[in-house]
Amino acid sequence: MISFMNDYSEGAHPRVLELLMKSNFEQNTGYGEDIHSEKAKGYIKKKLQREDVDIHFIPAGTQTNLLTISSFLQPHHGVIAADTGHINVHETGAIEATGHKVIAMPGKDGKLTPDAIKKALDYHRDEHMVKPKMVYISDTTELGTIYTKAELTAIHDICKKNNLLLFLDGARLGSALTCKGNDLELKDIVKLADVFYIGGTKNGALLGEALVICKEELKEEFRYLMKQRGAMLAKGFVIGIQFEALFLDDLYYELAEHANQMAERITHALKAMGYAFSAPACSNQLFPILPNALVDKLSKEFKFSIQEKVDEGHSVVRFVTSWATKEENVDKLIQCLKSETNGTTII
Amino acid sequence: MISFMNDYSEGAHPRVLELLMKSNFEQNTGYGEDIHSEKAKGYIKKKLQREDVDIHFIPAGTQTNLLTISSFLQPHHGVIAADTGHINVHETGAIEATGHKVIAMPGKDGKLTPDAIKKALDYHRDEHMVKPKMVYISDTTELGTIYTKAELTAIHDICKKNNLLLFLDGARLGSALTCKGNDLELKDIVKLADVFYIGGTKNGALLGEALVICKEELKEEFRYLMKQRGAMLAKGFVIGIQFEALFLDDLYYELAEHANQMAERITHALKAMGYAFSAPACSNQLFPILPNALVDKLSKEFKFSIQEKVDEGHSVVRFVTSWATKEENVDKLIQCLKSETNGTTII
Amino acid sequence: MISFMNDYSEGAHPRVLELLMKSNFEQNTGYGEDIHSEKAKGYIKKKLQREDVDIHFIPAGTQTNLLTISSFLQPHHGVIAADTGHINVHETGAIEATGHKVIAMPGKDGKLTPDAIKKALDYHRDEHMVKPKMVYISDTTELGTIYTKAELTAIHDICKKNNLLLFLDGARLGSALTCKGNDLELKDIVKLADVFYIGGTKNGALLGEALVICKEELKEEFRYLMKQRGAMLAKGFVIGIQFEALFLDDLYYELAEHANQMAERITHALKAMGYAFSAPACSNQLFPILPNALVDKLSKEFKFSIQEKVDEGHSVVRFVTSWATKEENVDKLIQCLKSETNGTTII
């Protein structure tokens, strides 16, 4: 079976593994205070075109979200997110477990809008309700869509104006930054977000996310909070080395670009066959609406997830590509789609 | 500089890395539900001589501690630990951050005693105090000492009698199980503890701990709790593969044994030179009491930690060995100790 | 200014104060273990027609909600509530502050339906989401509506079937049990809910809610949890005495009935004048839709809250009556409504 189930099925990109091998017998300082983590931070700062940020390597995404949100909010503060946001739906209440309400607002193709933020602010108007203090967005979103520079700027502006922190979850930031239609760069994000992260797990690493704290006031004593939440690896250098490999040159971008190209080929094929998508296709996650018969047929050869029923005869499915997706497997998927679609009436 | 600072300075044992390389391009199921994790659990169960346990792979030690303790206690429950216990001292209040009091009792060479447990129970006698519900111990302890089978059985018995859960932190369980004086095996521990873990980070893995839930009532819905605390890696197979390599045959034991042997050589040398230890030397952590002049001298060639001042002229230092400690480096350390000690008056 | 703002503007009913005065110099046992609390519990149990429940007196409503929910859920459990539910909207994230997600589902006139519960269960289907474990409802609801016996039974049934705890917030239970259309009695509720409370603050007491734990498994060690959340008053007898006065005979019911009658008179008048209500009027909270000119006029003589704008010319307002509402003030309100309404076009 070929899997288009997700972008965390394979291990790490060979160049990442290579550097892990090469430095395996060095004696590193523990808890992320090693030379590799330092180098990796230096490379990332170069891409950010900013020196005055703090970078921390965290093992996983949900952990990064819960750590970040709980560190920067006071007990009575809530965080605004799109209703489809990862923290609202797929983290088993990790944010609430740290004591904070997720204020879920209707999103648009998975994206939060300034209007929705304004509505949340207007609604939460007195001390009998939590006080919104942070906005959480992800790029790409859970629906594979991206924020344009104009959109992110508009969100930044409403946050600034209302004293809200802006946190961008970049578990799939690689895909966002390298997909068609994107006009954001890391150097923009570092200006617009107060804190964000660059995902490694889903773009070439075994594990690890690089959290970037841009706002001065948020930096102090953060390592205490990492330790307390169990997010400080004894062998922190294991993540440091991986980000060193990913950002030494443009490997991080190349890997994401490959994932996007694989997705794009599938998108083109699906569109040519006349299939619609439940959310605009642009990054490495695709959400086409397929006839159930085709879904059944595909299921015999491919692994992918079925998101929801559209009507009696159709379902939304999710195909995900990654740095490790092979062209030949994409070809096989397209072949299978085509073989089934010939002569079929399409919605 | 040669480091005897800790047992998490190097990467992973080559055979662990090899298996990671070999399986790098397989398409695995996410979140620890992959074939490698299954295999690893099978191998571990064989060593435990028990099939009816649940095993979960967690990225790191503090995370395992906070996850385990918070999962099995109700809000008003406290956990009894030796005052030197890792959860009491070195986890930045991670346990309290999940809402639970650590009831710290005086330990004996880092070990908790049935007497101390009884005292804690006697003291906490009504609803104005937390109710002790769990006992936390670690083997080896923070002072490098170990529990004998008789000692662990005595603790088990008092726990059973008083309806206390027994949790054994095995971050350094490998060293404990293979050191001189030890008479415990995994198959004993699984009978005596309600939950415990087998540490990978400090014994050959890049990261990862294998949590073993022995008590039936604790098993249910544990994966929800893992996810909520950010302890469920998307690429869970990364830990699974490593434990597969460590437990496929006896690699886990061999690595720990090597660490212990390296420590033993240092111990012999120190004892021959007449140095005392602040805690009985038996595993891969040594706490000799050295004259400050010698400490200074050593510091120029070796990295190690200075624990505490004993008197004006002496300090307790900590030497730690690991699977990766090279014999030649141990020789150099002993050499340096000797060169300095000749002609010196020793305490 | 005459206030119809809420049902907690005045102190306590004179008979409640009297008993406080009378027993003021007795030397009572602390922390709610006094003779008055015992008596009060006895009287309440008689009304419940059940001896095998535990009753605890808690100072306030939000405290009772956060205590109850956090005591009976494990960390990964969520509580289902109507989107208008008090815990979802008006408690400053008190439930989330104890670590639990409130799963807000669309309500119908403030009431949760079995359908909405089923939807929540269907949606939360795996370990990446919180596990629904409790249903929270209030009677009367935030919109002043009530549950019929059939409705509560249906909710009870779906909870039973799905292993969900049913918690009924009775901050205004007096009004619910004595209003027209109600067919529930305390003896029904004790059978249908696992835990519920009888509100004192809003029905004749200075403060205090009587929490009734019906389900055997929830009773154990509850006083520990009360103490931990700061919900155990040193002078617990202060609440005990008040419930003694309220339940010695039928004072609790009489007070609520009076509040309902006052509300009913306002309802009749408003209906006669042709005004609509945004939620069915039946208890001591009324939500009529009034023209803004009338709202302005009323505001000069009466205190009440404006809930929301309906259209350019109309708003929903809230009138609340209580045990202390004077008939003459109701007459004045009706007079003022009438004087303004003559000759006005009504929506």
Place this chain on the structure above:
Amino acid sequence: MISFMNDYSEGAHPRVLELLMKSNFEQNTGYGEDIHSEKAKGYIKKKLQREDVDIHFIPAGTQTNLLTISSFLQPHHGVIAADTGHINVHETGAIEATGHKVIAMPGKDGKLTPDAIKKALDYHRDEHMVKPKMVYISDTTELGTIYTKAELTAIHDICKKNNLLLFLDGARLGSALTCKGNDLELKDIVKLADVFYIGGTKNGALLGEALVICKEELKEEFRYLMKQRGAMLAKGFVIGIQFEALFLDDLYYELAEHANQMAERITHALKAMGYAFSAPACSNQLFPILPNALVDKLSKEFKFSIQEKVDEGHSVVRFVTSWATKEENVDKLIQCLKSETNGTTII
């Protein structure tokens, strides 16, 4: 049976009840924003000789402690307390339940010393341990002892120097401020503490503590936190009225003085009989060491608590007096002590 068990056995002082009665039918604003609370705050500010503080009325002591500590600390912060401190021993882990470690240090007669604070600071030196950020003391202490102005100033100074917040629990502040040996006034405390409270429950009120926030930076949004912890009564005026009665003139002081005088008479008698005390007797809590035979005899006529065994023949008991303690009952206690002591050998 006459009780010397505690200072929360009786209701409220008659003048407090009177004012509650007198204002019972006023229509007050809810949630503590009423005219009585305003007045009470005004009277208290006069005693403080400071206008620039925020005062909030909280129902109970443990609640005040958990609310205050959790509001002003970040997740990784700990609070230093004497090992006998109420938050460390008698609040069922209420502080830990909000996520914070209580750093318990050996006290001296129940009092924390600058030395102990320094030791705690020296010990907690890196990010693997919680960061001490607050000092908690109580006046009187759990052992009935008091802080002198010099002692409190010394603690203030070390806090200032080390950026620690100083929180003074004044559950029994009345007794402290009016006992022999005291040289502190409210106007001193407001300068030396960052936040403290004036206890009502144990000095004439039915319930209620007045929390005074002195430090500007701690004031903002505090009412959100009160609401979230369930500490904001709907009928907040019930506490406001009581503090109005207590601070309108010097009632608060008179009541405490009475309690102290009653205790002093018992102290004199005990000393005359040659009995020792386990902690210096100075306020309304006494801890004499009595022969067990006497304890048994007393137990037949009086209620009091037995604290601990001293040796085979002696125990420490606790006698507590209050505003409501009758002279005749003190006489009876002394009589009983004397009758038993004649001819007895005293330790």
